[in-house]
Amino acid sequence: xxxLVCISQTPDTTAxxxxxxxxxxxNPAGVQFIMNPYDEWYALVRACEIREAGGGTVVAxxxxxxxxxxxxxxxxxxxxxEAVRIDADPSSAAFVAKQxxxxxxxxxxxxxxxxxxxxxxxxxxxxxxxxxxxDLPYIxxxxxxxxxxxxxxxxxxxxxGVEVLEVALPLVLSAAKGMAEQxxxxxxxxxxxxxxxxxxxxxxxxDEPVKTIGFTLPPAKAGVRLVDPEQMDELVRLLHEExxxx
Amino acid sequence: xxxxxxxxPGGQFKKSAxxxxxxxxxxxxxxxxxxxAVVLGANASGAGELGRYGASRVVQVADxxxxxxxxxxxxxxxxxxxxxxxxxVLILNHTSGGKSIAGRLAVRLQAGLVxxxxxxxxxxxxxxxxxxxxxxxxxxxxxxxxSPVKILSLTGNAVRPEAMGQPVAVEPLxxxxxxxxxxxxxxxxxxxxxxxxxxxxxxxxxxxxxxPANWGIVEDLAAALxxxxxxxxxVADSEWRPHHEHVGQTGIAIRPNLYIAIGxxxxxxxxxxxxxxxxxxxxxxxxxxxxxxxxxxxxxxxLFDVVPRLTEAVRKFKAAH
Ligand SMILES: Cc1cc2nc3c(=O)[nH]c(=O)nc-3n(C[C@H](O)[C@H](O)[C@H](O)COP(=O)(O)OP(=O)(O)OC[C@H]3O[C@@H](n4cnc5c(N)ncnc54)[C@H](O)[C@@H]3O)c2cc1C
Ligand SMILES: Nc1ncnc2c1ncn2[C@@H]1O[C@H](COP(=O)(O)O)[C@@H](O)[C@H]1O
Numbered sequence: 001x002x003x004l005v006c007i008s009q010t011p012d013t014t015a016x017x018x019x020x021x022x023x024x025x026x027n028p029a030g031v032q033f034i035m036n037p038y039d040e041w042y043a044l045v046r047a048c049e050i051r052e053a054g055g056g057t058v059v060a061x062x063x064x065x066x067x068x069x070x071x072x073x074x075x076x077x078x079x080x081x082e083a084v085r086i087d088a089d090p091s092s093a094a095f096v097a098k099q100x101x102x103x104x105x106x107x108x109x110x111x112x113x114x115x116x117x118x119x120x121x122x123x124x125x126x127x128x129x130x131x132x133x134x135d136l137p138y139i140x141x142x143x144x145x146x147x148x149x150x151x152x153x154x155x156x157x158x159x160x161g162v163e164v165l166e167v168a169l170p171l172v173l174s175a176a177k178g179m180a181e182q183x184x185x186x187x188x189x190x191x192x193x194x195x196x197x198x199x200x201x202x203x204x205x206x207d208e209p210v211k212t213i214g215f216t217l218p219p220a221k222a223g224v225r226l227v228d229p230e231q232m233d234e235l236v237r238l239l240h241e242e243x244x245x246x
Numbered sequence: 247x248x249x250x251x252x253x254x255p256g257g258q259f260k261k262s263a264x265x266x267x268x269x270x271x272x273x274x275x276x277x278x279x280x281x282x283a284v285v286l287g288a289n290a291s292g293a294g295e296l297g298r299y300g301a302s303r304v305v306q307v308a309d310x311x312x313x314x315x316x317x318x319x320x321x322x323x324x325x326x327x328x329x330x331x332x333x334x335v336l337i338l339n340h341t342s343g344g345k346s347i348a349g350r351l352a353v354r355l356q357a358g359l360v361x362x363x364x365x366x367x368x369x370x371x372x373x374x375x376x377x378x379x380x381x382x383x384x385x386x387x388x389x390x391x392x393s394p395v396k397i398l399s400l401t402g403n404a405v406r407p408e409a410m411g412q413p414v415a416v417e418p419l420x421x422x423x424x425x426x427x428x429x430x431x432x433x434x435x436x437x438x439x440x441x442x443x444x445x446x447x448x449x450x451x452x453x454x455x456x457x458p459a460n461w462g463i464v465e466d467l468a469a470a471l472x473x474x475x476x477x478x479x480x481v482a483d484s485e486w487r488p489h490h491e492h493v494g495q496t497g498i499a500i501r502p503n504l505y506i507a508i509g510x511x512x513x514x515x516x517x518x519x520x521x522x523x524x525x526x527x528x529x530x531x532x533x534x535x536x537x538x539x540x541x542x543x544x545x546x547x548x549l550f551d552v553v554p555r556l557t558e559a560v561r562k563f564k565a566a567h
Contacts, residue, residue: 011381013382013514014514014515017384037496038496041496094352094359097349097353119382119495120380121380121381122379125345125349128317129349129350130349132318132349133353135318137317137428138318139428140346157342158255159255159260159262159441159444160435160440160444161435163315163430164430164431164432165428165431166429166431168427177489177492177497178489208358208392209356209359209392210359210390210391211389213390214387215386216385216388217385217386218384218386221540222542224528224538225542226543229546230555232545232552232559233562236556236562236563238543239543240563240567243542245447245503246560
């Protein structure tokens with residue numbers, strides 16, 4: 001079984017978000033970066049479990065600059081066998097998807113894992129794009145994956161329920177909570193990660209269909225209005241007359 | 247022309263479809279063009295009603311093969327429809343279905359995609375500029391779509407469905423439907439209230455509840471408000487409540503009109519999933535709880551006293567209105 005896991009690097013959720021003075025780009029100064037939780041906790045761990053059960057290779061792939069190698073080494077420490085870094089700034093979902101697809105095209109992966117979304121730009125875009133480039137089935141928001149030879153059974157979270165699906169490999173899927181349990185890399189994993197292969201690949205060009213103009217901070221909240229705990233009729237009145245939500 | 251994919255999971259049009267058509271009509275108005283809705287599947291009945299929300303035409307690919315969802319098939323059919331009808335802008339919902347096909351359509355139509363938008367775009371020459379919330383609500387990004395075909399996916403509850411027209415006759419559309427590779431074996435639905443991503447009022451509780459046996463007061467308040475219940479992550483992790491109720495960065499992101507947080511501290515990872523709510527009410531006995539900083543209304547007090555009192559007040563209000 002050959003498995004690809006796409007990992008992205010995102011600011012830690014608790015990071016204070018700021019932008020360059022012209023508002024054109026994210027300001028990484030002082031920000032702690034992490035592996036996108038869906039990629040780490042669910043996609044990567046499930047990929048490792050499948051390899052542990054049936055053999056094969058897990059390749060972790062990141063589109064990003066050399067500074068991302070800390071995150072890539074963490075993926076190796078958790079259990080990926082090898083890693084690939086496409087040496088480019090991940091400027092858009094379209095760009096990332098093009099790189100992933102270009103790399104995967106020649107490699108014949110049985111499974112391509114992504115996370116259900118990145119927690120920075122919250123797009124949920126890359127997976128469907130990769131699947132279309134490769135002409136493969138795509139299951140988004142998968143919370144379960146079980147394999148029986150070439151046949152995969154999946155559960156996919158939908159609004160108000162769960163879909164149970166069957167599909168033959170190869171396929172692309174995005175992982176959501178339920179897929180696996182988070183693993184903390186142990187000392188042995190961290191040591192082994194140092195000697196695992198990390199290949200650097202140049203990017204392919206793409207005419208970007210979407211350009212980022214810039215960023216702003218959302219308007220600040222007016223501040224909380226406290227209501228006396230004895231006065232719940234007053235709260236209901238405010239919600240009706242002032243906030244107009246009931 | 248603006249083409250709206252009006253989704254009908256299980257053959258039913260839900261609020262998401264009406265939101266998308268309403269939004270599509272407004273985008274079409276901005277661009278001085280018309281709004282057409284496309285419907286997939288043989289058993290989607292009542293499609294003509296989409297005219298009420300502003301679709302000047304409704305076309306249906308009424309092939310029974312489309313009654314089951316496969317993103318590959320849907321994307322092939324929708325891109326064929328977009329080409330056939332010469333759509334310049336394509337609009338989808340940012341739902342589980344929309345997320346599975348928007349990226350595919352972007353590749354097929356060589357179109358720029360901005361997903362999860364919550365406001366109207368602005369036309370600037372041949373570009374379309376549009377904003378969306380990023381960094382889990384901590385910032386707003388603005389994008390310019392520069393490709394000839396443009397795709398937007400709309401966040402749930404961002405637009406209110408509006409009546410802007412009359413029902414229309416549904417026109418059949420013949421486009422090739424490729425064979426599905428994914429087979430849907432079953433759909434398990436969660437019985438009861440409106441699903442969280444669609445809910446307008448959400449009553450949510452956290453570890454301050456102390457014990458799962460105490461949830462009755464939360465259920466009562468939710469029932470009085472006709473709200474959907476939610477919970478914080480530790481509550482779902484310790485199996486106090488079902489996992490589908492978990493909201494936040496690792497659970498579901500929601501944007502109801504009203505979010506009532508009971509005994510939840512307001513950790514940043516929790517806020518990431520709820521801070522796009524229109525109005526937030528926080529009930530917590532600790533005046534220093536971080537959630538108060540994100541709240542519109544706050545009640546400092548013991549939830550075991552406050553919640554039943556609030557439920558009473560809501561019941562009284564509902565009886566009078
Ligand atoms: C990477 C990561 C991702 C995470 N993702 C999520 C996520 O998606 N969603 C999520 O919710 N959390 C998430 N968390 C966990 C998050 O950091 C918090 O630990 C969690 O939200 C706390 O849950 P809580 O508010 O229910 O519990 P607590 O933090 O224990 O808060 C309980 C609150 O109840 C109040 N209280 C207690 N008794 C009473 C009473 N009698 N009356 C009134 N108030 C009372 C207390 O004052 C306190 O504020 C994540 C954490 C990490 C590290
Ligand atoms: N720069 C990147 N390198 C590798 N994979 C990525 C990158 N960005 C996003 N992905 C993958 O695509 C998924 C969805 O991202 P998005 O479409 O941005 O929400 C992530 O969970 C990752 O699995």
